[in-house]
Amino acid sequence: MTTVAAYAAPAAKAPLERTTIERREVGEFDVLIDIKFAGICHSDIHQAQEGWGEAIFPMVPGHEIAGIVSEVGAGVTKYQVGDRVGVGCLVDSCRECESCKAGEEQYCTGGNVGTYNSIGKDGEPTYGGYSEKVVVDENFVVRIPDALSLDVAAPLLCAGITTYSPLKHWNAGPGKKVAILGMGGLGHMGVKIAHALGAEVTVLSQSLRKKDDGLKLGADHYYATSDEQTFKDLQGSFDLIISTVSAPLDFGAFLSLLKRDGALVNVGAPEEPIALNLFSVIAGRKTLAGSMIGGIAETQEMLDFCAEHGFGAEIEVISADQINEAYERVVASDVRYRFVIDTATI
Numbered sequence: 001m002t003t004v005a006a007y008a009a010p011a012a013k014a015p016l017e018r019t020t021i022e023r024r025e026v027g028e029f030d031v032l033i034d035i036k037f038a039g040i041c042h043s044d045i046h047q048a049q050e051g052w053g054e055a056i057f058p059m060v061p062g063h064e065i066a067g068i069v070s071e072v073g074a075g076v077t078k079y080q081v082g083d084r085v086g087v088g089c090l091v092d093s094c095r096e097c098e099s100c101k102a103g104e105e106q107y108c109t110g111g112n113v114g115t116y117n118s119i120g121k122d123g124e125p126t127y128g129g130y131s132e133k134v135v136v137d138e139n140f141v142v143r144i145p146d147a148l149s150l151d152v153a154a155p156l157l158c159a160g161i162t163t164y165s166p167l168k169h170w171n172a173g174p175g176k177k178v179a180i181l182g183m184g185g186l187g188h189m190g191v192k193i194a195h196a197l198g199a200e201v202t203v204l205s206q207s208l209r210k211k212d213d214g215l216k217l218g219a220d221h222y223y224a225t226s227d228e229q230t231f232k233d234l235q236g237s238f239d240l241i242i243s244t245v246s247a248p249l250d251f252g253a254f255l256s257l258l259k260r261d262g263a264l265v266n267v268g269a270p271e272e273p274i275a276l277n278l279f280s281v282i283a284g285r286k287t288l289a290g291s292m293i294g295g296i297a298e299t300q301e302m303l304d305f306c307a308e309h310g311f312g313a314e315i316e317v318i319s320a321d322q323i324n325e326a327y328e329r330v331v332a333s334d335v336r337y338r339f340v341i342d343t344a345t346i
Contacts, residue, residue: 001025005346006131007320008058012050015324018346021060021127023135031079031138032071033087038129039064039155039313040339042185042246043269045327047117051271055117062129062341063089063115066144066154076138084144086303088157089293091115091126091140103295105140130323132346142300145307152312155185155338156303158293159313163190163242164302165294166265167197170240174198179234179241180219181254183210185330186244186267188314188337191217193302194242196309202238204230204254213336217314231256236284244268251288252280263287313338319345 001022008019026032044061046052065087069079079085093100094110105112113120116128127134144153163186172178178199180190187203194201195218202221203214211222223230234257241254246268255264263286281288294302306312314337318326326339 002133004132006060006127007323007346008060008127008130009048010058012048012055012057016048016130016327018320019058021131023133024122024124026071026073026135028073028075029138030073030135031069031076031085031141033065033067033085033134033136033141034070035065035067035129035132035134035343037066037151037154037317038062038341038343039158039315040323040326040330040341041155041158042330043158045330046246046269046271048327052269056119056125059117060127060130061116062131063087064154064157064159064340065115065129065134066150066157067134070133072138078138079141079143084146084150086142086144086153086157087115087129087134087136087140088142088161088299089115090296091136092121103297105295106293130320130341130343130346132343140296142296142303145304147307147310148303148312151317151340151342152315153303154340155189155313155315156306157299159186159189159338160193160306161294161299161302162186162267162291163244164193164305165298166242166267166291167194167199167240168298169291170263170265172197172199172240176200176239177202177237177259179204179238179257180244181225181241182244182268183214184244184333185313185335185338188213188217190242190244191219192311193305195219196305196311202234204241210336238262240265242267246270248272248274251276255280255286255288258284258286260284261286263289265289265291267291313340315340317342321345
């Protein structure tokens with residue numbers, strides 16, 4: 001076991017504080033990563049506050065991890081010391097179910113293992129990226145292309161793949177009209193990726209406050225959802241809407257913006273249940289769907305895609321002692337567009 005410094009929530013809704021945790025010894029197929037940067041995802045906050053149900057404490061959040069390999073197990077073939085690597089939301093899965101065999105480990109029916117707030121196959125809790133080092137099976141590590149700096153690459157491990165996966169699955173590309181609902185940590189990546197895929201991109205945001213940013217990042221159009229006229233003007237406009245919003249919405253209103261056979265795909269996960277009049281999907285043969293991160297192979301594909309198109313996340317780098325303040329600012333939508341912890345400050 002190796003003792004490393006980390007920032008942990010000692011209990012639900014408690015401020016995070018500096019502590020130490022134990023990392024397992026490097027096994028035959030394990031990679032030891034010196035973490036350089038860790039993104040702060042809204043889901044870190046949901047889990048640290050038990051917004052999504054009972055959680056494991058103390059909790060070390062963080063599933064947007066970028067770093068350098070510092071040791072490899074004897075059986076490791078994919079990585080060597082010095083490689084630039086990342087770890088996303090998963091560190092293991094059953095590897096045997098239909099989903100795992102299809103490279104869709106995020107939908108593992110045998111139970112995948114989250115990077116934190118999860119129980120590993122050794123029966124021990126997993127601890128995430130707000131720490132100095134992490135030990136991960138090589139099959140759940142991805143390579144960060146040289147064209148991406150580690151700080152802007154870190155948020156791609158969740159925010160990037162969470163938007164890339166549904167955009168690819170629902171065939172966003174030339175000739176398709178795609179709306180990104182919400183212009184935050186996920187939404188800004190959705191705009192960049194949908195634009196790079198060749199789609200016509202519209203941002204639907206509560207206000208026009210971030211309009212200049214949206215257009216600069218690749219949006220063709222930008223509308224305020226607080227304006228009722230938006231819903232009249234855009235009725236029946238879109239092939240695909242990706243909702244990155246983690247608050248309850250009037251889904252009927254947003255479904256009305258879809259063309260026949262269009263899909264509204266949720267990647268934001270509200271803590272509360274929603275109400276829906278089913279006529280809003282029946283009329284127009286529309287789909288209300290969800291999507292969760294992506295598999296390991298698709299995450300690698302996404303990183304390579306972003307590198308090829310020359311972009312990472314828009315970030316604000318912070319020191320570890322600013323994590324609690326950053327949580328408050330994320331909840332207040334006061335970040336452009338992802339906080340990234342410089343783990344050297346832990």
